[in-house]
């Protein structure tokens with residue numbers, strides 16, 4: 001079993017993407033995942049000089065290793081956003097999440113990137129009459145307020161979405177789809193480099209200093225002066241370069257296993273319609289089929305970002321064979337894990353802190369939203385767009401968290417597991 005993302009094993013990072021650190025740039029982007037690349041794409045397209053630095057490899061964070069599952073909405077749920085912020089903010093945010101899905105589809109389908117868009121919708125899976133009622137209420141609510149064409153699938157039709165006996169109800173969102181995350185993010189990185197952006201790997205930003213003419217960022221490779229700085233570090237945010245930002249974002253782990261290729265017939269017996277799926281729980285699982293007929297299953301036993309990969313593989317395989325016992329003999333070929341960023345309100349944010357802009361906090365909905373927020377932030381900075389809706393909402397920390405190691409993840413995981421067991 002390989003301890004690397006299947007996607008990166010399947011499609012490696014192109015050579016020749018990176019350069020040395022320049023001394024100055026109009027825009028410095030810290031973090032080379034989809035947020036940074038999307039912002040960089042728009043800025044360099046507008047004729048600006050752009051430098052994107054990463055402490056590790058280019059697009060080596062969550063963007064190249066995720067589940068590749070794309071659908072609208074934010075983690076908190078637009079219903080919560082409506083209750084907190086009212087109809088204008090909720091409708092603008094919903095429209096932005098819908099655009100995020102289209103943006104990824106457009107980038108992924110472009111011939112220079114070809115990120116294997118896997119149409120087939122997104123489905124939340126569940127069991128029993130209580131789940132059916134919950135799905136019914138959810139669909140009605142979203143239909144009435146946001147005009148979605150989602151549907152509830154009951155036991156009569158569940159085999160169009162998922163095989164096996166474990167699940168018997170689903171909430172189906174037809175606009176959802178799957179993408180190959182390594183092809184998407186490495187392809188976008190290659191495009192941005194071709195357009196003239198400078199990409200620098202192994203270049204951690206350690207501090208930011210505001211000066212009269214702009215901003216100086218100290219990096220592990222030396223200083224760079226920038227007109228504006230964008231922090232796009234999401235789940236990999238630490239106290240460097242911004243201690244203040246670290247207080248606002250909690251890094252949570254997510255882990256994935258991939259089976260060996262199962263062949264078309266066997267993969268179709270699990271996912272007949274090609275939908276991306278997930279279980280609607282606090283410690284949820286997500287599952288999909290790949291272009292080469294593997295089954296991928298992700299999730300976590302605990303919210304901690306540092307779980308042992310062998311233990312994670314064992315736990316995830318247990319979920320896999322609970323859902324589909326016929327997969328008990330399928331070899332697990334890959335296990336990997338990465339970090340996602342969870343803000344306390346479970347809503348993405350664009351903001352300004354310590355003399356830099358930032359866009360992050362997608363909490364597992366980041367494939368579309370990272371592309372969208374990067375695009376929206378760049379539009380704001382170019383004065384082409386009005387302020388993004390994500391910059392209008394408060395971004396608060398909590399008195400009990402000063403950044404660094406989030407002590408509350410273990411008790412929260414215990415609580416979530418217990419509530420999931422009770423089905424509440």
Ligand SMILES: Cc1cc2nc3c(=O)[nH]c(=O)nc-3n(C[C@H](O)[C@H](O)[C@H](O)COP(=O)(O)OP(=O)(O)OC[C@H]3O[C@@H](n4cnc5c(N)ncnc54)[C@H](O)[C@@H]3O)c2cc1C
Pocket residue numbers: 030031032033034035036053054055056057058059060061062063064065066067068069070071203204205206232233234235236237238240241253254255256286298336337338339340341360362363364365366367368370
């Ligand atoms: C295992 C997993 C599965 C997921 N599945 C899905 C899914 O199916 N659907 C979905 O919508 N979302 C999913 N997500 C979430 C999604 O992948 C992320 O929200 C999204 O990729 C975030 O993109 P980003 O560019 O903001 O951050 P990242 O891609 O994580 O990039 C951040 C980068 O910042 C760099 N960095 C950090 N600090 C510094 C510094 N000081 N100096 C320089 N560089 C720095 C890091 O090295 C990293 O490369 C998943 C996440 C994980 C981990």
